[in-house]
Amino acid sequence: MSAAGVEIERVSFAYGATPILRDVSLSIGKGEFFAFLGPSGSGKTTLLRLIAGFGAPQSGRILIGGRDATNEPPWVRNVGMVFQSYALWPHMSVGQNVAFGLERRRVPRAERETRVRAALDLVGLVHLIDRRPAQLSGGQQQRVAIARTLAIEPDVLLLDEPLSNLDAGLRAGVRAELVALQRRLGLTTILVTHDQEEANAAADRMAVLNDGGVLQVGSPPELYDRPANRFVAGFLGTANLVDGEVRDSAFVAGGLSLGLPEPTAPGAATLAIRPQALRLLRDGAAPFRARIADTEFLGGHVRYGLEVAGLRLVTEEPHRRGTPTLAPGTEVGLAIDLAQASLLRQ
Numbered sequence: 001m002s003a004a005g006v007e008i009e010r011v012s013f014a015y016g017a018t019p020i021l022r023d024v025s026l027s028i029g030k031g032e033f034f035a036f037l038g039p040s041g042s043g044k045t046t047l048l049r050l051i052a053g054f055g056a057p058q059s060g061r062i063l064i065g066g067r068d069a070t071n072e073p074p075w076v077r078n079v080g081m082v083f084q085s086y087a088l089w090p091h092m093s094v095g096q097n098v099a100f101g102l103e104r105r106r107v108p109r110a111e112r113e114t115r116v117r118a119a120l121d122l123v124g125l126v127h128l129i130d131r132r133p134a135q136l137s138g139g140q141q142q143r144v145a146i147a148r149t150l151a152i153e154p155d156v157l158l159l160d161e162p163l164s165n166l167d168a169g170l171r172a173g174v175r176a177e178l179v180a181l182q183r184r185l186g187l188t189t190i191l192v193t194h195d196q197e198e199a200n201a202a203a204d205r206m207a208v209l210n211d212g213g214v215l216q217v218g219s220p221p222e223l224y225d226r227p228a229n230r231f232v233a234g235f236l237g238t239a240n241l242v243d244g245e246v247r248d249s250a251f252v253a254g255g256l257s258l259g260l261p262e263p264t265a266p267g268a269a270t271l272a273i274r275p276q277a278l279r280l281l282r283d284g285a286a287p288f289r290a291r292i293a294d295t296e297f298l299g300g301h302v303r304y305g306l307e308v309a310g311l312r313l314v315t316e317e318p319h320r321r322g323t324p325t326l327a328p329g330t331e332v333g334l335a336i337d338l339a340q341a342s343l344l345r346q
Contacts (some may be wrong), residue, residue, distance in 0.1 A: 003188040004065030004155035005030040005332060006051060011060035013046060020046045021057070022212040030065075031186040033179070035199040038209035039235070047209075048158055048192045052081050065155055075105075082152030084161040087147045088133040093121070095129040101152045119151035120144075122181060125330050139170045146178065150185075157182070159191040163198065177199060196236055200224070208232050229346045233272035240273040240313045251343065255309035256288070261338055270344040277340035278315035280304070280326070286333020292326045 006028040013021040021043045028034045036044035051064075053074035061070045069077050080101075082291055088097050095116055102112045120126040123143040133141055142162060149157060162178070163171045167243050179202050182189045199206050200220040207217045208231075216228040227233035234241055244253025246266045251258045253271070280290070293312070294305040302325055306313045315334075326332065 003031045003186055005032075005188065006156060007061075007063040008047070008051070009061045009063070011047070011050065011057040011062065013050060013055070013057045014311055020212055024060070024212075024214055026217065028188065028190060028212065031188055032121060033182050033189045033191070033202055033204045035191040035193060035206035036209060037196060037199045038207050039194055042209040043212040044192045045160060048160055048190060051156070051190065052079055052158055053077050063304050064078060064135035078154055079156040079158055080149035080152055081158040081160065082149050082162045082200075084164055086133075086141045086165075088141060088144060090133055093130050093132060094125065094136070094143070097133070097144055097245065098148045098151050100193065101148060105152065105276075112191070113324065115151050115153075119147040123147045123177070124149060137170075138166050139174045140203050142166065144173055146181075155188065157187050157189040159189065161193055163190075164195070171198075175282070178202070208235060210235075227272060227342055227344065230270050230272070233265050233342060233344060238275050238314060240275070240278075242271045242273065242311060242313075245269060246343070254311045256311055258336065258338055260343065264343060267345075272342040272344055273336065274340060275303070275314050275316040277337045278306070278313060279335045281333030281335060281339070286335060288334040288336065290332055290334040292330040292332065294328055294330050295325055297325060306334065
């Protein structure tokens, strides 16, 4: 199966007078697993559909494999799209569903049968080739939808929230299978999702979109550890976003003054502090004092709401059997690892 890179050059799109995408530029490498991540209405699904050919931008270009595909119809682009709803024909068998795209492309019968079985073998469902979709689980139906797309041997695989209809336990398993399949095939894959865990687990790189624009591009650890702005910091995982100002090489907010590890210009700023950068100290001296405001037991970890020098912060601790949970009102020590915090100016 071949693969092709995708170049998006200054693409803008609007529905009437309502702008959906604003001057978007992205470069997606051949064989890369890339994710568009953002909230509802950010423009990520519209961008995916433009790559598929279900519409054309008002301005800008889309190149697939170095070829300008901006005005090509979907069937010429040789991209495959897996939809959120699976879109399987209920009256057809699994094999007939997978063969559908090949029939439309007038692939000879013998080759068609070979490619259908090969695609189903890739997703581990060749033994269910004669079943109807209603006889399959949700995870199996999604794998059939993926096999149907792989059967046409696309240069680019497009995934529009493909796991959102599955329950949490099944979603993790199908996601792992999808990532393993993409790695094995080396197929350029673009995933649209609003689920940060899904993007973090699957993507080599991702773009965070909001209000029709790209805010930041990078690997999941890069975006998590070094967010470009307040929105990215808050959207990617839990973050304490503390508004204050830089004054005399310290960040000052409420009654808290934190010496910054590097010199920085004075002025208004936001300090993004991940929960794991805050450590509760039950014994001995501590840099700061905190009061437990509320407690949430979340299974693998315990989340504490803290009151610190007039500020409200959140931290998390791994849950260990036999370790008592701190009750609201408890006074504790607090250490803040500023090397794990991000100073944001926007």
